[in-house]
Every structure is written in structure tokens, then in C-alpha cells.
Amino acid sequence: MRTLILATVVLTAALPGRGWTADGPTVVAVKVTGEQHETMTLEPNPPSVKAGRITFRVENAANTESHEMIVARVADPKAPQPYDEAKKRVIESKLQALGEVSKILPGQTKALTLALKPGKYLLVCNHTGHYKAGMVAPFEVTN
Numbered sequence: 541m542r543t544l545i546l547a548t549v550v551l552t553a554a555l556p557g558r559g560w561t562a563d564g565p566t567v568v569a570v571k572v573t574g575e576q577h578e579t580m581t582l583e584p585n586p587p588s589v590k591a592g593r594i595t596f597r598v599e600n601a602a603n604t605e606s607h608e609m610i611v612a613r614v615a616d617p618k619a620p621q622p623y624d625e626a627k628k629r630v631i632e633s634k635l636q637a638l639g640e641v642s643k644i645l646p647g648q649t650k651a652l653t654l655a656l657k658p659g660k661y662l663l664v665c666n667h668t669g670h671y672k673a674g675m676v677a678p679f680e681v682t683n
């Protein structure tokens with residue numbers, strides 16, 4: 541019970557307080573999870589929304605591993621992204637990143653609101669090794 545109350549407080553604190561319209565932004569629930577040396581996942585729900593203000597509410601369901609979520613505009617979400625094999629990370633300077641939710645601790649939920657135009661996007665966790673472990677998902681913004 542105590543855990544549940546704490547989780548609710550974190551979630552509320554993470555919501556942006558400014559620029560909230562009457563209707564509010566469209567909310568996308570993103571679940572990130574996975575531990576070291578295991579498969580990791582990043583799942584947006586829904587994976588496609590209409591253009592406008594979009595709040596990504598990112599929940600880290602992992603037990604011990606921190607994660608992050610970068611929102612990047614891409615030409616082709618299925619194409620492999622520029623990657624540094626030595627560092628085991630996507631080369632962020634070659635990404636058209638629009639925003640990021642960084643260092644989401646296990647059990648924590650953090651939010652990010654962006655105004656997004658129609659187009660194709662990728663959601664990526666770029667902690668060392670996480671992209672290749674599966675933490676990448678296409679995201680679409682429609683007219």
C-alpha cells in the first residue's frame with residue numbers, strides 16, 4: 541500500500557503544470573523495462589496519435605535498471621540508426637532529437653510534453669547497450 545501511494549505521488553509530481561489546455565495534451569503511455577543482459581523493451585501506447593501537444597508518460601517497470609526515452613524524428617523508422625559499436629550507443633549527434641526523458645529510475649514514472657508535427661519518429665533508450673537490447677520503437681504522428 542505504501543508503495544502504491546509513493547508511486548502515485550511521483551506520477552503526479554512528474555506531470556507538467558504549465559501550458560495545460562482545457563482538453564489537455566494527448567497522453568501516450570510508454571512502458572520501458574528490462575534488466576542488464578536481458579531483453580529490454582520500450583512500448584508506446586498508442587503508437588500513433590494526431591499532431592499537437594503530446595505528453596509521453598514514461599514508466600520504468602524494471603527492478604534494478606534505469607532507462608531513458610529520446611524522441612527523435614526520422615526518415616525511416618525501420619532503418620538502423622547511426623551506431624557506435626565501441627560505445628554500444630546510437631550516435632546522438634546524428635539523431636534529430638526533439639526531447640528526452642532522462643534517467644528514469646526503476647519504478648519511477650516521468651513525463652515529457654512536446655508539440656509534434658505529422659511525421660515519423662523513433663523512441664529510443666540510449667543507455668549503453670539498451671538500443672540493441674530492444675529499446676527502440678517507431679512512433680507516428682498523423683494529420
Ligand SMILES: [Cu+2]
Nearest residue numbers: 607608665670
Ligand atoms: Cu534502457
